[in-house]
Amino acid sequence: MRKLKDSKEYCPYCKADLQGDPIPLEMQRHYGNATHFTRKIGISSMEQDRIIKWQCPDCGKEWERE
Numbered sequence: 001m002r003k004l005k006d007s008k009e010y011c012p013y014c015k016a017d018l019q020g021d022p023i024p025l026e027m028q029r030h031y032g033n034a035t036h037f038t039r040k041i042g043i044s045s046m047e048q049d050r051i052i053k054w055q056c057p058d059c060g061k062e063w064e065r066e
Helices: 025-031
Strands: 019-022 036-038 041-045 050-055 062-064
Touching: none
Parallel strands: none
Antiparallel strands: 019 036, 041 050, 050 062
16 A cells, blocks of 8 residues: 655644645546645746745735745
């Protein structure tokens, strides 16, 4: 049996649970074997064309992507 990534995450400000709905088992391999979607919002940079920060959907605060 393969070990799947734990996708439990929390907002660093309000501590809201950011774990989303379960990813269907047959699709998990497309998401790095994560077990759940995320609720956090990715904020991208047009210059860098990638996610540079995250935002909490509950409190609206942002933090740097690590």
